[in-house]
Amino acid sequence: MAEKKTMLTSRLYGIRDLRLEQMPIPQPGPGEVLLKIATVGTCGSDVHYYLEGGIGDAIVTDPITMGHEFSAWIVDLGEGVEGLEPGQLCAVEPAIPCGKCEYCLHGHPNICPDVRFCGTPPIDGVFAEYAVMPAENCFPLPAGFSPGDGALLEPLGIAIHTVDLSHLKIGQTVAVLGAGPVGLLTAAVAKAAGAGAIYVTEPIAHRRQFALDYCADAVFNPETEDVVTAIMEATGGRGVDVAFEAAGAETTPDQAARVARPGGKVIVIGIPSDDRMLMTASVVRRKGLTIKLVRRMKHTYPRAIRLVQSGMVDVARLATHTFPLERIQEAFELVAGYKDGVLRAMIEIETDMD
């Protein structure tokens, strides 16, 4: 990479306004590594920025490079970096917590108030040829992992953290409301964790079919049936041990509460557009429910690698489409429109370092 000084990046200038630009290649400081980006997934939060220009009070005001689900090749090591070598393909954790606050010190970097997160304003992400990251964010991948697999360890990590929060016991039953990539991965992780039955609700037909093929025991369409009644019937009137809300729709948190059994759990992953979480008070109260909210993930990469390596979770199937960086806007339009059976559209930047 010797002489090259600039790199291609995709910059978001506003709603549906992505531009390709040359930017300076960053240099790694002490404890950091220079990465050649391999593959980057187009996450739902990226789509929020692309379509709406923000998520809640995180607004895109200045042009920004999005992208945070990624794998990369190590190119250069900053001062003092040990245990990594140029040429290694890594999955890269996109969050850089402060490491000093109460939450970091207590082992919860996912709720660090001072976290810097790739591709979240004002921090640039990795829809670009190169990036610099702390060495400890890089997890070298075993043989057999493709760059796409590596990129998908990020949403898989979310799913692992989500199932961790549920304290699911082997044989317990589960509902997943919403069969987008994170909902599907949550279902797959729940299956790998021994879920006794998995019920999935999803309005899009091909996603319902995917869920069935992937790991669901039954799927329901919220546009044509009362999914609460359907899941209650499927469970003999009892409800599920854990209901995962992965849709971010206006009604899904309350549905999740309604399909959970007394004493059950509701785990909310979805990000609603209207920034409201509304449930029926008497429903949640009479069942004495526990509701947990998913904030990113913590400490999941080593386990994510093991799950994929052992075949317990198949992430590759979620990568339904691939595009080069130059055609990233096409990828976003595809994902935003739920077209062509898309789940994750992957941006391939460097597929082979040799």
Added chain:
Amino acid sequence: MAEKKTMLTSRLYGIRDLRLEQMPIPQPGPGEVLLKIATVGTCGSDVHYYLEGGIGDAIVTDPITMGHEFSAWIVDLGEGVEGLEPGQLCAVEPAIPCGKCEYCLHGHPNICPDVRFCGTPPIDGVFAEYAVMPAENCFPLPAGFSPGDGALLEPLGIAIHTVDLSHLKIGQTVAVLGAGPVGLLTAAVAKAAGAGAIYVTEPIAHRRQFALDYCADAVFNPETEDVVTAIMEATGGRGVDVAFEAAGAETTPDQAARVARPGGKVIVIGIPSDDRMLMTASVVRRKGLTIKLVRRMKHTYPRAIRLVQSGMVDVARLATHTFPLERIQEAFELVAGYKDGVLRAMIEIETDMD
């Protein structure tokens, strides 16, 4: 009690329509005891029935005897009852769970779907001279407990269960939103459990003062100040480890979420009139909160007795007024109107069995 065949009861016929009536004295079956009612508290849920004729879909259609926070004297033992003796003053647990469902067997009778609960339609309660209850619901009180203390072990049990749910650690900080009797008892139990600081919000002046005298480190008035800002400032911007929502107002669940620290807990005890629990999604999500709903209580009587006996919690102070059964409507009007500094108005039916 030999010859007497009927007893005085207070029957709710409709909104604000309480009538004194003679009813037959019930007879204890096997495993049951006949109780002479000592003292009964006027709980907020009774007030809901009195003022609104129901709570959610639990509607008063037929006349009913309310009342469930009570102490009583054992009068007669049904067949096979052991370990109790006539003349004992007992605190009496008002819930009669089925004992056979999954939740009962797993140790969670508070979420038993088939529970019968004194004074909840269609089960008659104890604003009456006598009642029959299962022997295992009766907890004999040690010397030194008054009938009023015994009655107050019921809301104290709610408060213990509430603090149990929070897994409060010694030295952690707490907010209690709402200083009605259950909010105050929750604050007192949190204090006894080692809470490092307790912040209470409450619109009624005498309740704020009571909270301060009782156990709060600071109190705030939601009608004149922004309580979220006030608690955030009081905690140096961090928020509290546990926020207890004990008001049942429209805005308090969201306030609870806002004053909880990242990774903190929100425990909801309040019963809102509009049956909605609404929180701001980005607030609960970015902090990765855990929200738990309080459904009655479980297994708390022995511990409640110990807390009062040891002086760790002073329940007697909450019994601000007492009335005979004949004047129960006066008591309800007092409580419903938050008049005269009332917290709990106690109905005294039999103060001394000698």
Added chain:
Amino acid sequence: MAEKKTMLTSRLYGIRDLRLEQMPIPQPGPGEVLLKIATVGTCGSDVHYYLEGGIGDAIVTDPITMGHEFSAWIVDLGEGVEGLEPGQLCAVEPAIPCGKCEYCLHGHPNICPDVRFCGTPPIDGVFAEYAVMPAENCFPLPAGFSPGDGALLEPLGIAIHTVDLSHLKIGQTVAVLGAGPVGLLTAAVAKAAGAGAIYVTEPIAHRRQFALDYCADAVFNPETEDVVTAIMEATGGRGVDVAFEAAGAETTPDQAARVARPGGKVIVIGIPSDDRMLMTASVVRRKGLTIKLVRRMKHTYPRAIRLVQSGMVDVARLATHTFPLERIQEAFELVAGYKDGVLRAMIEIETDMD
């Protein structure tokens, strides 16, 4: 079953002294069912009684019918029994907790001090043609379950409870010390619960091979290698997240402590002959370990049925040998001698009710 008044039973009179005797067929009382015994496993605790005449202070003084891992056909219903029908094949929970003590009420019937347990002195077990059990102990088996599968749900339940106690997270690593039936089932349940790697130690060659074929990632022989060193090397020096002690040997609890990672868990299932649990204090202390002891199981039958039905755990492979009741002594000699690759020898009493 009309006229028959007596039934064949196998009675233990003393060490290695099993006698076939006719005993009266019991009659079901209210809430009970009369069962025709289908298949009964020969558990390690039975072997303790057979070889040593007791377990700790539970001594066989009078002749007793052993046997508690069993399936049975419902023959007759006592008064008031609902939800069961004659002819159903059931897995039957062998423990009859008191249902009234603190531990039963709190959902922990496995530690009920007043439990009656089939085949534990002085309660007769089910190496017999008939038995009477409470209706709630009977779990009707779905189509496709053999009587042998049903009997094996009991040790599977132990394994489920064991893994429950560990709070194993998906992807975590596990060691199982001892590959007898319970150790193997624990390994299988851990696998089904998403264990990332499973290391098994076992001195008997065919059991090591079985473990490898069944679910282990690696097996080690404690008679020829230092298993602590071997597991530490296999885990890159870290140790496992959870170490299950399923051998009951003198040295295995300490080995379990040594192979657990800092902050890890040791779950002890094995029953040692010398009634001592000894660990090195500085090892358990410096790693800040948590040690949990397995006492029977609780609430596991519905989940055990689901695990077998879904194919997540294959119990049938453990039933290596079968014998009729008349040849039960042969079965015990086989099991006690670890001969012929035996894991569980099953006593088949009634294979088909038609």
Added chain:
Amino acid sequence: MAEKKTMLTSRLYGIRDLRLEQMPIPQPGPGEVLLKIATVGTCGSDVHYYLEGGIGDAIVTDPITMGHEFSAWIVDLGEGVEGLEPGQLCAVEPAIPCGKCEYCLHGHPNICPDVRFCGTPPIDGVFAEYAVMPAENCFPLPAGFSPGDGALLEPLGIAIHTVDLSHLKIGQTVAVLGAGPVGLLTAAVAKAAGAGAIYVTEPIAHRRQFALDYCADAVFNPETEDVVTAIMEATGGRGVDVAFEAAGAETTPDQAARVARPGGKVIVIGIPSDDRMLMTASVVRRKGLTIKLVRRMKHTYPRAIRLVQSGMVDVARLATHTFPLERIQEAFELVAGYKDGVLRAMIEIETDMD
């Protein structure tokens, strides 16, 4: 402190061989502070080194400065230190975890394998006039804290961590085996956390009396009575919810197991001389106990400060004796001999910085 280049230290050369020596005053690096030592407690582990020359495989081979329970005045700030000021009196956490290992990142620095710990070979401690520590180890003390109070926050932190591990619920009962300073503080913290009854066993008469005066409901002498029977009787045959082993004697772990109720917890803090933890297998197994080992503490200083400030725990009473650094050997002889009612002998080095 300008010109002074050397400082007085107390160096352990071997068993009972403490020598006063001049050593160079260390200089703070980036992120570190130079501290003038205020008060240092003589911990039981120091006494192990003093009397036996080591703890398990941690052996004193070269001369070492012991001492780790301490308060200190900030003298000078290294590069980049913010939030601290010269002249502040601080409690100082003696452990310097690596901050990079799995356990540190997961929030468990107390089990960091690469921790450096003041006064544990080969790291020098603070029986000296000065020391350098990382800024984040320093917790400025509010007005009203004496140097001795500050030093005692270290053993108080151990006690807080100990009670944290027990998940004690308000009103639960507790036994503490051993009334040395850590046992007493554990009892005091359990009391502040709402323990319903506290039973203490201790062979030394004045410590039993201290425990009674301090917070115990009853005390027992293991040299003259069967403490297991005594505690079982005191709890009506039930046993305690949590048994804290704080004696490090050969028999106390088994006693702790015997006095715990079924399903109860045993928390082991004591450090036995023979490095064995032995319990009766059938006792721990039949009750299904959970045993946890205390390894130092984590994240306790802010809470420890709050407990002392609020008056919930009185640490000052434990400081029974004080000595200047020059007379440290006298202090150790006093403590080692359990003389004169000693609990903690405090070494006062700099009582006032003005």
